[in-house]
Amino acid sequence: MSSAMPATFAPDWLVEPADVNELPSKVWPRRTTRAESGEITIGGASASALVAQYGTPVLVLDEQEIRDRAAETVAAFTEAVAAHNAAVTVYYAGKAFLSTHIARWVTEAGLNVDVCSGGELAVALAAGVDPARIGFHGNNKSDAEIDRAVAVGIGTIVIDSFEEVDRVAAAAAQAGTRQRVLVRVNSGVHAETHDFLATAHEDQKFGITLRDAPRVVAAIRAHSSLEFRGLHCHIGSQIFGSSGFRESARRMVAAHAELLAGGEAPQLNLGGGFGIAYTSIDDPAPIADLAREIVDAVAEECVARGIAIPHLSFEPGRSIVGTAGVTLYSVGTTKEVTVDTPEGERMRRYISVDGGMSDNARTALYGAQYSARLANRTSGSAAQLSRVVGMHCESGDIVVDNEYLPADATRGDLIAVPATGAYCASLASNYNHVPRPPVIAVRVGEARILVRGETIDDLLARDAGADEGEA
The missing domain is CATH 3.20.20.10 (Alanine racemase)
Known part of the structure; x- marks a missing residue:
């Protein structure tokens, strides 16, 4: 790679954040913060604690956010017609x-x-x-x-x-x-x-x-x-x-x-x-x-x-329900890819996570845009334009098409993708025989399962030939 190659290329709409650790309020549940440890907390529960209990990927819903938005919607239309x-x-x-x-x-x-x-x-x-x-x-x-x-x-x-x-x-x-x-x-x-x-x-x-x-x-x-x-x-x-x-x-x-x-x-x-x-x-x-x-x-x-x-x-x-949801993933591999563009060679960073189009098909289906942040810690590294991708055998298996994430994001880190409460679990599939993840709710720091995650045994239980053994 030439030392003169521009490091990144971003879409016109994407603005590099002044602080790559900041959580823009409009895309996150209202009770989402960063703790002193640097971890993201959702409804009072830390990302690491949720992952330790439920694994990744996991769709986390802020229960109070859903209740509040439901009540606010009823109130808004009731007042309007009154x-x-x-x-x-x-x-x-x-x-x-x-x-x-x-x-x-x-x-x-x-x-x-x-x-x-x-x-x-x-x-x-x-x-x-x-x-x-x-x-x-x-x-x-x-x-x-x-x-x-x-x-x-x-x-x-x-x-x-x-x-x-x-x-x-x-x-x-x-x-x-x-x-x-x-x-x-x-x-x-x-x-x-x-x-x-x-x-x-x-x-x-x-x-x-x-x-x-x-x-x-x-x-x-x-x-x-x-x-x-x-x-x-x-x-x-x-x-x-x-x-x-x-x-x-x-x-x-x-x-x-x-x-x-x-x-x-x-x-x-x-x-x-x-x-x-x-x-x-x-x-x-x-x-x-x-x-x-x-x-x-x-x-x-x-x-x-x-x-x-x-x-x-x-x-x-x-x-x-949309803004109430945050999906947590674990980072597996990262790589930098040189891309030829009309303006010359550009570098794109790929961050692979342990989910993808099986738990969020909207990017592949509609070209939907999402945001992402490092969830388990803060970082003092520079922001680097990144593409968060899934683990499926499809080139279109993209979770977040373009986002600025810390340059030191690495294997074992947690990535949080907000605004996944709507049309993610509903559209989830078992592509590549990947079990669908659990959906959990958090409220005042307490978590509970709404929809149980699938296991490999669940997938095999539906396969009529699985109990016949090898031919």
Whole structure:
């Protein structure tokens, strides 16, 4: 390597920190600090102590953070609708991460629970959630899932296609009940982060077009075993501002007003997708601001049409559980790689850890950006641009694409990756026959298991030929 070679090359958005040991508050649970020893503590528990008990990788959730964000979200929307003498129901989107403990925490905070599979429904019911407080989504619900949902008395089923109307109606008639349903529609607004694109048609697998909504609703109203409750819409994920929601609300209220001519439509569900900070440059709007601006937009449209504000619903998931999660890894090997770029040769440092895309697929799937810090100690070494990678046989097995970490990070160190509470455990796999890690909760320094980690024996137990021995 030439001594003239620039040591690092970083993306434009990544800013080298003045202190490589600092924990930017927006991406970490609020009760995450560095102890005098230099260790990161999460909810009062030190990283080393947690690893000594549970090993690595391990997903650590700050229980109080989840409880607080759930309560703050309910309060934000309750206050927003109160200003207009309206009502609201907030659902926790279980797809972000669901366990029986999580379901209990969010319902205790006043949220309902949104599920989208028979498995998620089973978890919510096992947690003791009142079925009337559960909503069931899904673009391809099986007959068994529909039958089960109707049988337990689920609060609402979200109709996702025209053919699903008859199937839900038949299940409800067979059960001798009248099932409440919403209809998922595409408003033509697709929002990502702080930008949104408004189009006449949206090419996706979920829902129906606004143009087709009256026909589907008429079919629902024709069934005595179904009760039409209103429309549902979801415009995207990881959204930082309210502009997309406001445009979608305008379109949804117009559709809602049209449907009132044919009968009652008491609810309007505007979905979720509220974003969180994964890096220090991310700047999501506070939930109180989002709630106020979205509800104000609905109220304005309703006033303009001379109609009452419907009962509103929202479905946050990531914004409640995402920032509460921190994944701890152990460093295995490190290496420096020379990379040819248009500007010449550059050096990239690779830090390999004992997890990867099997416990966090988001980087590989979406090109998601994460942050990272040394967890077991502080360092006085210079910051070095690094890529934290996993141990799987895929070149795309990247945990943190670009981050500044201490130049002396080495084998045996612990790496903490924040903002992993949402869509990490939910998307986890056994790729390369790697057992999925445990999920634990910490609160006031005490830790407990939420989801047990898998073992090699667990993997072999599912292999029908494992007990046959060698051929």
